[in-house]
Amino acid sequence: MEATELLKKVRHIEIKARGLSRNIFAGEYHSAFKGRGMAFSEVREYQYGDDLRDIDWNVTARYNKPYIKIFEEERELTVMLMIDVSESLGFGSRSVLKRDMVAEIAATLAFSAIQNNDKIGVIFFTDKVEKFIPPKKGKKHILFIIREILGFEPNSKGTDLNMAIRYMTNAIKKRCTAFLISDFIDSADYSKALQIANNKHDIVAIQVYDELSTNLKSVGLMKVRDPETGGEQWIDTSSKRVRNAYRSWWENLQNNKNIAFRQSGVDNISVSTESDYVKSLLQLFQQRKH
Structure with missing residues (x-):
């Protein structure tokens, strides 16, 4: 991304996220995320x-x-944003890429945290930890984080949620609130790591997905590419068997995710790239107050 384009996007997200966090989220965030007691x-x-x-x-x-x-x-929190930057986040069937929505959600949470005088840090991950930004306070730190969220280029393409969760559990010594933001396209079992992490910290999971990912449309022969492995193949989407197999894969992925969240007691929401993430975040904050 060109420097001028990056600065324009930073400014756009700063204005939008700051407005949301000040006018909508500030009070909700404060009451939803208590201090350490x-x-x-x-x-x-x-x-x-x-x-x-x-x-x-x-x-x-x-x-x-x-x-x-x-x-x-004890009001002050340490907030960690665990941001999935794997290649699958670059997908978007409409106008918004999953990666763009992840960036806006992360920026909004960052501004909400800083307005409550909380420290904030970031872990960018793929199938390895790409970058760790230690938690700090201040506007300068927030803008640095947002620039990184928008312009960060990972070295790897895959996804390893298990590794990322275990890294955060070990890296942050004091109890923190960690937002795990991902599309959760990972067939490996990360439930145990999530359970251990949520016993030590307060984990909140936010899934960002694209509607097209949930169902394969019948459009005839299609060349598909796995963004994380680079593998390509032709599939016949007019075949009901092919569409059912895809649907089964997606449902298994969601079931495993939901079981992992339920077993570990992790609060979570799923946000479509075609929906309003503001409503989903408010729903999450309300859910945590009860």
Whole structure:
């Protein structure tokens, strides 16, 4: 991508994502993604009506009068964007590529996080970790992340969700909220890695898919190419057997994904490139508040 084109896209996404995160998502994001819980703040003398469970017995014994612990919500989060940059994300049957929608969703989440004073980092992955950006705060850092999201060129083409999830689990020591954004086209079993990751961190999965991927249309002979392996072959889409085999492959992929999410307790949404991802994200935020 040319530098001028990249800057134009960065500016466009910055304006759109900043507007969405400020006007729509800021409050929803804050209430949907809590901090790490309650952090100790100070002690003070016991007052009538205070919860007896908050008494600090060590301080009480030292001063011979009851003192209680005061806690505050530990609001600051560390947010990790785990972004699939494999070759299959370059597909789009209409005007929007899966990759473009992934970029907009990631940028919107990034601006929402930064407006809540959260740290944010990124892991770009294919079948290997392509780039790790450690979590930091600030507008400059966010714009660097968005430039990377839009202009990043991976070295590899495949997808290995298992590897990416395990890497994040080990790389981030303190509990974080991690958004795993992918088309989830990976036939390998990543359920165990997801379960371990969600026990340590708070994982949220966002699937971006293209409607054409869900069903093969009957259009006669078609030359198809696997974007990740480069393999090509002719298929007869007018054959019901071929269409059923494709549909079966897609449904198995979705079933495995849904089982992995259910077993690991991961909140998730699926967003079509033809739908409004804003509604889907709001639905996700609402879902997490209940």
